Amino acid sequence: MAHKTLVMRAQHEDVVKGSRFLAIVAPLERPEDAEALLAEARERHPDASHHAFAMRWGQVMRSSDDGEPGGTAGRPMLEVLLKQDLDRVAAVVVRVFGGTKLGAGGLVRAYGSAVSRAVQAAGVREVPDLVTLEVRLPYAAVDAVLRQAEADPVVSEAAVDYASGEARVRLTLRAESTAAWEDLLADLSRGEAVIVDTVTQGGEHGA
Numbered sequence: 001m002a003h004k005t006l007v008m009r010a011q012h013e014d015v016v017k018g019s020r021f022l023a024i025v026a027p028l029e030r031p032e033d034a035e036a037l038l039a040e041a042r043e044r045h046p047d048a049s050h051h052a053f054a055m056r057w058g059q060v061m062r063s064s065d066d067g068e069p070g071g072t073a074g075r076p077m078l079e080v081l082l083k084q085d086l087d088r089v090a091a092v093v094v095r096v097f098g099g100t101k102l103g104a105g106g107l108v109r110a111y112g113s114a115v116s117r118a119v120q121a122a123g124v125r126e127v128p129d130l131v132t133l134e135v136r137l138p139y140a141a142v143d144a145v146l147r148q149a150e151a152d153p154v155v156s157e158a159a160v161d162y163a164s165g166e167a168r169v170r171l172t173l174r175a176e177s178t179a180a181w182e183d184l185l186a187d188l189s190r191g192e193a194v195i196v197d198t199v200t201q202g203g204e205h206g207a
Contacts, residue, residue: 003087007123014117016110018098019049023077023114025091025122031057034090041092049097052111054078055090068095072107080115084124091115129175130156133182134197137167141189145169148184155181168196175200 009026022045026037034055042051052073054063061082063074077091093111102110137145142160149158149171157172173181178198185193 002126002128004085004124004126005088006086006119007125010118010122012114012118012121014110014114015098016106017100017102019100019102019110020094020096020098021110021114022094022096023091023111023118024094025089025115025118027122028055028057028088028090031055031060034062037090038092041094045094045096047096048094050093050095052077052093052095053091054081054115056081056086057088068107068111069104072104073111076108076112077115080112080119084119086119086124091118129200130172131175131178132157132170132172132199133178133185133195134199135169135171135185136194136196137169137185137189138192139167141193142167142169144188145171145185145193148188 006025006027009024011022011024013020013022024037024041028034034057038051038053045051050066050068050073052064052066052068054074054077055061056078061078063078065071065073073093077093081089081091093114146158146160146169149155154174154177155171157170159170161168161170171181182195185195
């Protein structure tokens with residue numbers, strides 16, 4: 001399993017009938033980074049007429065017209081992200097009004113085009129979905145699990161914590177390998193491993 005996101009942060013500016021449309025797009029490491037991108041745009045461009053916004057993180061999708069006529073700014077921006085099936089991304093378009101009204105159709109085209117070109121500048125990449133398992137293990141099994149994790153390329157991170165008075169290992173691995181690793185943990189611990197938490201990269205928890 002994998003998702004598509006942006007390679008890097010990028011921006012693109014269009015001028016339409018005197019109005020400037022500065023689009024800023026960025027991949028997200030956390031959902032709250034979307035709000036940070038919007039706050040940064042507002043701080044850097046306090047005199048702009050509008051700071052329209054769109055973001056997607058899994059099933060969570062948000063958009064804002066920020067004072068433009070309903071559906072003419074945030075939604076067209078979000079549609080660009082959805083059309084390219086981008087996930088964990090955000091876009092802000094800063095508009096500086098140039099004195100000429102564009103009409104609803106003109107606004108839709110201007111906002112959507114600016115984001116589309118910013119996405120082209122950022123580039124798109126495919127990222128494997130990750131899962132973090134928190135596993136309670138008998139002490140005797142810890143070294144074997146850590147050795148196996150180090151040797152397996154699907155595991156990107158492994159760490160052990162004894163602070164709770166028991167051995168807990170956190171493994172971050174590709175989501176498609178979760179079932180195989182659950183079986184492996186059972187084998188290495190002689191059936192004593194207990195998965196106490198499962199966290200997807202998108203922030204979903206399970207047990």
